[in-house]
Amino acid sequence: VNESSMVTSSQNKKIQRYRLILSDGKYFLPSCVLTVQLNELVLNGQLQEYSIIRLDRYLRSDLKGQTAKMILQILQLTVLDITTHKIGNPVSLLTADLNEKDSSTITTTKDVLQPKVTGSVLKRPIVAITNEQPVLPPLQSTITITKMDIDSIKTNRLFKIETLNPFQNRWTIQVRVAYKKPVRAFSNGEGRLFSCDLIDETGEIRATGFGDECDRFEPMLIVGNIYYITQAQIKYANKQFNTLNNDFEMTFNNETIIETCIDNISSIPIQHLHFISIDQIQNMENNSFIDVIGIVMNINDIVHGKSKQNKDYTKRDILILDQTGQIIVTLWYQMAENFPMSCIRTKIMLKGVCVNDFNGGRTLSVLGSTQLTIDPDLPLAHDLRRWYLEEGMNIEMTDLTAQSTNQETIPWKTFAQVTEYGTNVSSTGTGELCRVKGVCVHVRHDPVYKACTRIDCKKKLQENNDGTYYCSKCDLHYEDYKLLYMASILLSDSTGYQWVNFFEKESEILFGFPAEQFPIGKSKDDEDKAYQKLISICGEEKLFLIRVKSTRYNNHDRLQFTCVGVESVDAHLMCRLYLEDIGRMCRLSSN
Known part of the structure; x- marks a missing residue:
């Protein structure tokens, strides 16, 4: 490896690929590209400049049939050794007289592709090691695929879905239709489209047909059947609409050829499914x-x-x-x-x-x-x-819709640490949880609100002039309402304080009575007495489970603190935690 660099695709700035200049001491090849799937291994430093490697699997592309524009896409390699200098004085393979080279200099390649990589280049150690074993077809000359010769390439030039990328234009796949959505019109009413999910042994990819291609291919593609497909466009997937486990998607065009495979290939699955149990959903990203x-x-x-x-x-x-x-x-x-x-x-x-x-x-x-x-x-x-x-x-099951977390793994914080903790929270995702021992200092007025009476709705109602109520979420009018807690409470400990939001469940645990008992709409004396009952909890020490989340409002990031659990102080638990902290500080001081 004489040099390594990172390039960013001009089509999708989020997709980065890594390029190597490889040499055998006599010749060097400047256009060797790692597959996107290997990017996650780039930063571990196993492959560095001047490493000695063995190419185990790769694809070759002779652009426009010219060896002077040969590109290798590396699928798998092995690092054999690391040196500190360049070996020999190699010349470019692209300009050398290849007829004078020994046939063993260049290993027979596996396939043909047409990469197109552009972007800025950054120095970066590279690694490309994988356990994947993609099935690679034998070398063929670059050809234009037509309906006459598709039969000849069905058996000897078949690609796998996992090897497809936007840098290829000569490929044929053998796939099963796993799922097909019905034809639908664009939101503006002009045009029509359909989409289907295609699978083989190695992966899955979404294919979409618009307009004439919708009319051509939608009737012939039947769920469960196997087809040969070639000359469709491969592009980066729009993850807003495509949930498949593939960075790319396919679009049919007027050059696309699809033919039915009469053989039922048992190695092609009916569907690619990766089930997880419900209790594991809490560990998944939002x-x-x-x-x-x-x-x-x-x-x-x-x-x-x-x-x-x-x-x-x-x-x-x-x-x-x-x-x-x-x-x-x-x-x-x-x-x-x-x-x-x-x-x-x-x-x-x-x-x-x-x-x-x-x-x-x-x-x-x-x-x-x-x-x-x-x-x-x-x-x-x-x-x-x-x-x-x-x-x-x-059996009574755990409801994951409510907060469900293994609290043993949640860190303990003081309120001074909570604020600092929040500055490291990303504005995306679920936020971070922490446990705090503190006291209630103050409860803001109006801790309850009038909510929609539907069981599955907690939207705040709008009061009409005629005394009825309107829910903008359900788009319904009501004569009555239900009361729910939404309290803002100031919590404090010896290090600081923080305003924290409390919703229905946590408020009821903290206050000791449901929101329905709050005398809203009655006399002011009754409301004042109820409020005095609420603030009677001030000064009581509790254990709070707090979610810290960064939100964006009016182009400014701000921290949001929400209580998702309230417990009484457990003296035995606190003693154990204090002893652990004392032991930790003693070990630090001794070092």
Whole structure:
């Protein structure tokens, strides 16, 4: 390795690739590119400048058939040794007389691609070591694929999905259609499109057809069937709409060729599924996508409302459970309207469902790209159904929608440390949890509010002139309301203080009585007495579980502190923690 550098794609600034200049002491090749999948290993320093390596797997591209424009895409290599200097005085392989070289100088390559890498270059140690074993086709000359010669390349030039990238233009894949969405019109009503998910043994990729390609290919692509596909466009995936585990997606164009494969290749799976149990969802990042199987335990009524952008929406919440817990899943629009009410105690599968934060807990949200299958014919689904019939229906499960965390792993902080702790919290994600022992100093007035009476809605109501109430979320009018806590409380310890938000559950634990008992709307004396009862908790020492999150408001970042747990002080626990701190300080002082 004579030199290493990083390049950024001009098509997607977030995608970075790494380029090497390789030499065997006699010749050097300046265009050797690592695959994107290897980028995560770049920073570990196993591969450095002047390392001696062996190329185990790679792809070759002769652009426009000219050896003078040869590029290698490295899929796998082994580091043999590290030297401190360049070996020999190599000349460029691109300008050398290749006819004079021994045939063993260049190993027979595996494939043809056409990279196009541009961008700024940065010095960086590189490593490209992987356990992946992609299936690589034999070397072929660069050709233009037509309908006449597609038969000849079906067997000897087949690529795998994991090797596809935007830098190739000569490839054919053999794939199964795992899922297909119906034809739909653009939001402005002009044009139509459809999409489908294609899979093989190595991965999955989303393909989309617009306009004429929608009419050509949508009728012929049948879920479960296998096809040969070539000459479609590969581009970077838009993760806002594409939940598949692939950095790229495919677009059909007027040069795309699709032919049916009459053989049922058993090595190509029906679907790529990576299920996680419900109790593991709390460890997933916010807005990540997962696959999950569960038993439907409850189906709520449809809710109609308006979003913050004043757009109408329709949603329905369902509750699912497995052997480890239960969680709410939100269905939207057509899927909410079409979900059958008869699915109670039926198993369902969700592929590509989105993980969301909700009041310190987690929920799942079904997006347009999510696959929802009722009563899936899968071994894991059958096992879940059997467990539910035998014992699951009689067990009280952990609700992941409420806060669920292993508190033993949550750090203890003082309020002075909490503020410093928050400065390191990212503005994305779920925030950070910490435990604090403190006292209530003050409770702001108006700790309760009038909320929507629907069980699944906690929206603050707007009061109409006629004495009725309006919920902008449900788009409904009510004559009554329910009271809920939303208190802002000043907490303090010996090091500092902090205003913290308390919602329904935590407020009720702290105050000792439900919000419904607060005499709002009655005499001012009654309200004052109730408020005095609330502030009577001031001075009491409690253990608080606090979530610290960075939010952006009016282009400014600010910290938000929310209580997600309240407990009485456990003297034995605090003594153990103090002894651990004393021991830690003694060890530090002795060092």
